[in-house]
Amino acid sequence: MTATKSVGRQQPIILKGGHVVDPTQGVNExxxxxxxxxxxxxxxxxxxxxxxxxxEVPADLIVCPGFIDMHVHLRExxxxxxxxxxxxVEAAVxxxxxxxxxxxxxxxxxxxxxxxxxxxxxxxxxxLAHVYPIGAVTLGSKGEQLAEIGELxxxxxxxxxxxxxxxxxxxxxxxxxxxxxxFEMPVIDHCEDPSLKGEGSAHEGYYSxxxxxxxxxxxxxxxxxxxxVTLSGLTDGSVHIAHMSTRGSLRAVRSGKDRGINVTCEVAxxxxxxxxxxxxxxxxxxMNPPLRESGDREAMIQGLVDGTIDVIATDHAPxxxxxxxxEFEKAPFGIIGLETAVPLVMDRLLHKGLISIGRLVELLxxxxxxxxxxxxxxxxxxxxxxxxxxxxxxxxxxxxxKFKSLAxxxxxxxxxxxxxxxxxxxGGRIVYTNEDIEAVxxxxxxxxxxxx
Amino acid sequence: xxxxxxxxxxxxxxxxxxSRHLLSVTDLTPEExxxxxxxxxxxxxxxxxxxxxxxxxxxxTVVNLFCEPxxxxxxxxxxxxxxxxxxxxxxxxxxxxxxxxxTLADTARNIEAMAPELIVVRHPASGACQLLANICNxxxxxxxxxxxxxxxxxxxxxxxxxxxxxxxxGLKVSIIGDLLHSRVLxxxxxxxxxxxxxxxxxxxxxxxxxGIDQFGVSATSxxxxxxxxxxxxxxxxxQLERMRGYFFPSLxxxxxxxxxxxxxxxxxxxxxxxxxxxxxxxxxxIASDVADGPxxxxxxxxxxxxxxxxxxxxxxxxxxEEDL
Amino acid sequence: MELCMPIVMESVRITRALMRIxxxxxxxxxxxxxxxxxxxxxxxxxxxxxIANNIFEIVNHKIPSGVLDITLYRDDLMRHTVxxxxxxxxxxxxxxxxxxxxxxxxxxxxxxxxIRAALDALVDxxxxxxxQLVVLVDRGHRELPIKADYVGKNLPTSIRQSVQVRLTEVDxxxxxxxxxxx
Numbered sequence: 010m011t012a013t014k015s016v017g018r019q020q021p022i023i024l025k026g027g028h029v030v031d032p033t034q035g036v037n038e039x040x041x042x043x044x045x046x047x048x049x050x051x052x053x054x055x056x057x058x059x060x061x062x063x064x065e066v067p068a069d070l071i072v073c074p075g076f077i078d079m080h081v082h083l084r085e086x087x088x089x090x091x092x093x094x095x096x097x098v099e100a101a102v103x104x105x106x107x108x109x110x111x112x113x114x115x116x117x118x119x120x121x122x123x124x125x126x127x128x129x130x131x132x133x134x135x136x137l138a139h140v141y142p143i144g145a146v147t148l149g150s151k152g153e154q155l156a157e158i159g160e161l162x163x164x165x166x167x168x169x170x171x172x173x174x175x176x177x178x179x180x181x182x183x184x185x186x187x188x189x190x191x192f193e194m195p196v197i198d199h200c201e202d203p204s205l206k207g208e209g210s211a212h213e214g215y216y217s218x219x220x221x222x223x224x225x226x227x228x229x230x231x232x233x234x235x236x237x238v239t240l241s242g243l244t245d246g247s248v249h250i251a252h253m254s255t256r257g258s259l260r261a262v263r264s265g266k267d268r269g270i271n272v273t274c275e276v277a278x279x280x281x282x283x284x285x286x287x288x289x290x291x292x293x294x295x296m297n298p299p300l301r302e303s304g305d306r307e308a309m310i311q312g313l314v315d316g317t318i319d320v321i322a323t324d325h326a327p328x329x330x331x332x333x334x335x336e337f338e339k340a341p342f343g344i345i346g347l348e349t350a351v352p353l354v355m356d357r358l359l360h361k362g363l364i365s366i367g368r369l370v371e372l373l374x375x376x377x378x379x380x381x382x383x384x385x386x387x388x389x390x391x392x393x394x395x396x397x398x399x400x401x402x403x404x405x406x407x408x409x410x411k412f413k414s415l416a417x418x419x420x421x422x423x424x425x426x427x428x429x430x431x432x433x434x435x436g437g438r439i440v441y442t443n444e445d446i447e448a449v450x451x452x453x454x455x456x457x458x459x460x461x
Numbered sequence: 462x463x464x465x466x467x468x469x470x471x472x473x474x475x476x477x478x479x480s481r482h483l484l485s486v487t488d489l490t491p492e493e494x495x496x497x498x499x500x501x502x503x504x505x506x507x508x509x510x511x512x513x514x515x516x517x518x519x520x521x522t523v524v525n526l527f528c529e530p531x532x533x534x535x536x537x538x539x540x541x542x543x544x545x546x547x548x549x550x551x552x553x554x555x556x557x558x559x560x561x562x563x564t565l566a567d568t569a570r571n572i573e574a575m576a577p578e579l580i581v582v583r584h585p586a587s588g589a590c591q592l593l594a595n596i597c598n599x600x601x602x603x604x605x606x607x608x609x610x611x612x613x614x615x616x617x618x619x620x621x622x623x624x625x626x627x628x629x630x631g632l633k634v635s636i637i638g639d640l641l642h643s644r645v646l647x648x649x650x651x652x653x654x655x656x657x658x659x660x661x662x663x664x665x666x667x668x669x670x671x672g673i674d675q676f677g678v679s680a681t682s683x684x685x686x687x688x689x690x691x692x693x694x695x696x697x698x699x700q701l702e703r704m705r706g707y708f709f710p711s712l713x714x715x716x717x718x719x720x721x722x723x724x725x726x727x728x729x730x731x732x733x734x735x736x737x738x739x740x741x742x743x744x745x746x747i748a749s750d751v752a753d754g755p756x757x758x759x760x761x762x763x764x765x766x767x768x769x770x771x772x773x774x775x776x777x778x779x780x781x782e783e784d785l
Numbered sequence: 786m787e788l789c790m791p792i793v794m795e796s797v798r799i800t801r802a803l804m805r806i807x808x809x810x811x812x813x814x815x816x817x818x819x820x821x822x823x824x825x826x827x828x829x830x831x832x833x834x835x836i837a838n839n840i841f842e843i844v845n846h847k848i849p850s851g852v853l854d855i856t857l858y859r860d861d862l863m864r865h866t867v868x869x870x871x872x873x874x875x876x877x878x879x880x881x882x883x884x885x886x887x888x889x890x891x892x893x894x895x896x897x898x899x900i901r902a903a904l905d906a907l908v909d910x911x912x913x914x915x916x917q918l919v920v921l922v923d924r925g926h927r928e929l930p931i932k933a934d935y936v937g938k939n940l941p942t943s944i945r946q947s948v949q950v951r952l953t954e955v956d957x958x959x960x961x962x963x964x965x966x967x
Binding site: 213214215218219221289290331334338339 | 609
Binding site for chain 2: 854857875876910
């Protein structure tokens with residue numbers, strides 16, 4: 010059936026009978042979800058069908074607020090050969106995300122409104138996942154002079170970051186925190202002391218020694234996390250620790266939260282699934298922060314379980330194969346993550362009994378929306394009808410050659426993971442269905458053919 | 462289990478190297494190490510003949526890809542190749558970051574198009590040989606990749622030790638110097654441990670590789686502890702630019718604490734041998750009278766280098782082809 | 786056919802054959818001082834040594850003796866290998882071969898390829914005045930124009946057969962036997 014019915018604007022939809030999860034509303038049961046005019050109207054059991062298009066959702070599918078990846082590199086403007094906004098948002102919905110926050114380390118850097126507006130326009134043309142630009146802290150992310158943060162906010166930025174680089178100067182970080190707080194934006198810091206990092210390309214430990222690679226000690230990250238937590242306390246601003254990876258950093262964040270300081274943090278799936286034991290000269294295992302020791306991985310899992318870690322974000326970093334087929338120390342840091350994150354979270358955290366489905370939704374939807382001040386992340390009446398539907402018992406086989414992203418730099422190719430994304434709705438419009446899942450047929454009659 | 466086969470009516474025990482390449486000492490089993498050393502002994506004799514050539518690799522092409530300056534290792538390989546009558550081709554490139562030339566992967570593809578049987582590679586980046594092995598069909602011999610390994614150096618070191626000592630088990634071998642940046646260290650530690658030696662490593666704490674205790678060696682910053690009762694002392698080169706990374710304050714201080722002088726050597730066993738992969742920094746890691754003294758086997762290492770490399774070229778070039 | 790290997794030469798016959806050869810060598814070579822023996826590994830080596838001892842008994846003169854490993858000169862090396870590389874052993878020729886009459890010694894002469902390789906090797910060591918070939922057994926089936934000058938026993942064989950030489954120094958006993966190879 011290829012005829013697509015237009016829905017969303019005209020006709021309400023009822024998702025009937027799926028397992029709806031929204032921790033903010035205390036919902037975690039089989040019930041119905043009614044959508045009209047692009048927003049959620051109501052969530053509850055046995056909702057009236059009158060005039061609505063009914064989608065009978067199988068009971069084993071999970072219906073959640075749409076996931077938001079708050080750390081993504083879309084590479085446009087400037088490096089379109091690696092990824093474009095159009096391909097990035099397609100990869101996002103295929104990965105189960107309704108929105109992505111994109112980092113400013115494009116070319117030119119997103120340090121003025123013209124770039125922000127360009128990004129937003131491209132996202133609108135693509136008309137898939139929401140794109141929330143993150144503006145730069147400093148001009149060119151050079152760490153010298155503040156960017157016009159007020160104007161960036163006005164143009165549509167939701168946070169500021171110099172990601173790729175730390176905000177190395179403590180005074181500058183202090184000022185950035187104070188200034189950004191006027192616009193209720195967090196400062197997202199890539200925590201790493203540049204002198205301790207040196208020319209390292211892998212985690213400093215036994216495995217980097219075996220391979221003869223210069224190491225980056227975990228303390229290079231921890232030192233700056235401690236600093237940022239302290240400065241956040243000084244300024245009453247909010248700092249968000251990007252891609253956290255070490256137990257020392259976790260300890261610092263936990264201590265900060267215990268003291269009532271405004272600090273949040275995120276972890277990427279590779280830091281709770283892989284370790285430096287996996288290292289070889291395969292550059293698909295090279296990213297920054299690097300894969301750490303098993304003790305650090307255990308700490309990340311612990312932080313996800315006990316609530317110290319707020320968000321799972323992919324740090325999706327596309328690179329062209331030519332750039333990655335070089336000597337390890339020369340290869341750029343980064344792996345893609347949009348199309349592998351959700352199955353990894355389901356297989357390695359949910360199905361291992363480490364987190365509940367409610368906690369999963371917090372990590373992937375509720376908290377990112379809250380931290381960035383976005384309207385989604387919940388299914389309360391009036392919230393945007395941005396929905397991620399999961400098939401927790403269907404196996405995903407990661408197949409990089411089929412990715413919607415332009416890039417292929419992932420270490421997870423070939424992995425079999427228990428858990429799949431079934432469908433994604435944005436503004437009540439079905440933007441992705443997973444053709445490999447039979448049960449998804451109920452969605453397909455409404456979907457424009459965006460699926461795999 | 463060695464097989465036997467009949468050639469004419471002569472029955473010979475046979476053996477081969479299982480691995481396609483020699484990228485790391487860990488590509489070899491202890492039996493293969495012994496095979497290489499025994500073969501090298503036989504190859505050494507070729508260098509004593511009036512005509513220092515055998516036709517063994519006639520018609521085979523060997524490319525020497527040296528992306529890092531190295532007169533000593535490159536000449537050693539070239540001599541080994543020519544003694545086996547191979548056709549050799551040396552490509553030297555400088556990897557200046559200013560001049561952006563061809564990528565290593567493209568260089569590899571171009572060499573592969575010439576289909577040499579063997580490629581000998583030296584490169585400043587760890588893992589560069591692995592990249593070539595991924596791209597090329599030729600057999601790759603690692604002549605030194607970054608800080609990772611230098612397997613032929615370790616093999617010639619072990620051959621030299623074997624000539625002076627009766628066994629490896631329990632032999633105290635102390636390796637002293639810039640441990641952090643040394644590929645000679647890594648290969649030697651792996652190989653000596655494989656053969657059962659008691660390996661000690663010594664250097665400034667700033668130059669201790671992370672996780673050194675997991676390598677199964679005794680690590681110390683005390684030169685005296687390392688030299689005490691040592692059967693073999695191996696000195697590593699100190700590079701002058703290490704001062705920039707705050708590794709040690711000055712060459713003078715380095716020599717005072719870690720340099721090998723005849724005085725400090727006194728604690729070693731009376732039949733100790735002194736080794737050095739070269740080139741020497743006289744007065745920095747080693748005093749001249751030690752380098753030139755009666756315990757030094759440094760020049761033997763150099764001549765053993767040609768024999769070991771001949772053995773490896775011979776064993777790899779003749780290794781069994783996989784059925785495709 | 787028969788399961789046990791017919792012995793074609795037992796210990797006594799081997800000893801006599803080598804003594805006869807030693808006498809022949811002395812008889813045919815006027816200048817004993819020019820002679821030198823080179824045994825081809827593996828079993829040519831003890832045969833050469835025994836001949837050297839015999840000649841010493843006969844004329845009370847010690848002829849120099851060397852050991853040649855022809856592995857590096859074989860024409861089937863590197864060529865599509867049916868099996869793995871043969872193990873290489875040392876060659877030791879501690880005297881100059883220039884202007885000498887070299888007695889090249891091997892246990893069995895068959896296709897002649899081993900001897901060809903040995904000739905190539907010797908030529909790299911110098912320029913002998915002459916090279917003569919000594920073998921314990923000649924089993925025919927030459928593939929190259931090579932002829933032995935001194936033969937212990939002529940043994941016509943079929944290609945399906947294999948000749949096994951055992952010598953005390955290497956194998957613990959002396960005998961030559963023939964077996965069917967399937």
